[in-house]
Amino acid sequence: xxxxxxxxxxxxxxxxxxxxxxxxxxxxxxxxxxxxxxxxxxxxxxxxxxxxxxxxxxxxxxxxxxxxxxxxxxxxxxxxxxxxxxxxxxxxxxxxxxxxxxxxxxxxxxxxx
Amino acid sequence: xxxxxxxxxxxxxxxxxxxxxxxxxxxxxxxxxxxxxxxxxxxxxxxxxxxxxxxxxxxxxxxxxxxxxxxxxxxxxxxxxxxxxxxxxxxxxxxxxxxxxxxxxxxxxxxxxxx
Numbered sequence: 001x002x003x004x005x006x007x008x009x010x011x012x013x014x015x016x017x018x019x020x021x022x023x024x025x026x027x028x029x030x031x032x033x034x035x036x037x038x039x040x041x042x043x044x045x046x047x048x049x050x051x052x053x054x055x056x057x058x059x060x061x062x063x064x065x066x067x068x069x070x071x072x073x074x075x076x077x078x079x080x081x082x083x084x085x086x087x088x089x090x091x092x093x094x095x096x097x098x099x100x101x102x103x104x105x106x107x108x109x110x111x112x113x
Numbered sequence: 114x115x116x117x118x119x120x121x122x123x124x125x126x127x128x129x130x131x132x133x134x135x136x137x138x139x140x141x142x143x144x145x146x147x148x149x150x151x152x153x154x155x156x157x158x159x160x161x162x163x164x165x166x167x168x169x170x171x172x173x174x175x176x177x178x179x180x181x182x183x184x185x186x187x188x189x190x191x192x193x194x195x196x197x198x199x200x201x202x203x204x205x206x207x208x209x210x211x212x213x214x215x216x217x218x219x220x221x222x223x224x225x226x227x228x
Contacts, residue, residue, distance in 0.1 A: 099161030
């Protein structure tokens with residue numbers, strides 16, 4: 001079945017460092033890909049998405065490109081802030097199955113001042 | 114627009130009891146999905162309702178059930194609670210039928226503790 005694999009955390013960075021969180025997926029057809037973020041004590045917030053190959057999703061300085069050839073959707077940010085500390089989830093929905101998100105295990109990011 | 118709301122936010126139950134959780138979607142959203150989040154298993158899909166019909170179901174035992182009302186509000190029920198049902202239960206809604214229909218908006222969750 002469909003699945004998502006994320007790099008294990010926690011990831012600890014200093015403020016203004018470059019961030020990469022790796023995400024690869026297995027899916028039949030053409031899934032939509034997402035990054036969600038969860039702050040402590042809260043639900044998930046959609047960070048960005050991409051719906052077809054070579055699409056780049058971006059929001060709040062974060063970017064991810066849908067790479068079908070490598071089945072990847074890595075999250076990047078050029079300069080992280082302390083306020084970016086959270087858990088990040090990579091997810092997919094299969095085509096024709098948009099009500100069901102399949103999540104990776106999540107990666108905890110801690111940014112130190 | 115108000116976001117997705119879930120009630121109650123916290124629940125403590127004992128083994129063998131049953132529990133009902135409620136979710137009110139964003140106004141105009143007719144799809145509601147439920148997820149269970151635990152440290153060990155991560156985020157797992159429970160089921161999705163659209164226009165009062167279950168459209169999708171995850172791999173959970175029959176003790177987990179749900180329903181959706183005509184105003185799109187949804188409830189999930191867990192019967193005969195087990196210790197392993199302790200989790201954060203998240204509800205999400207989406208605006209089906211648009212180019213953003215695949216975006217799910219999450220509520221804050223209900224934290225269920227089973228003693």
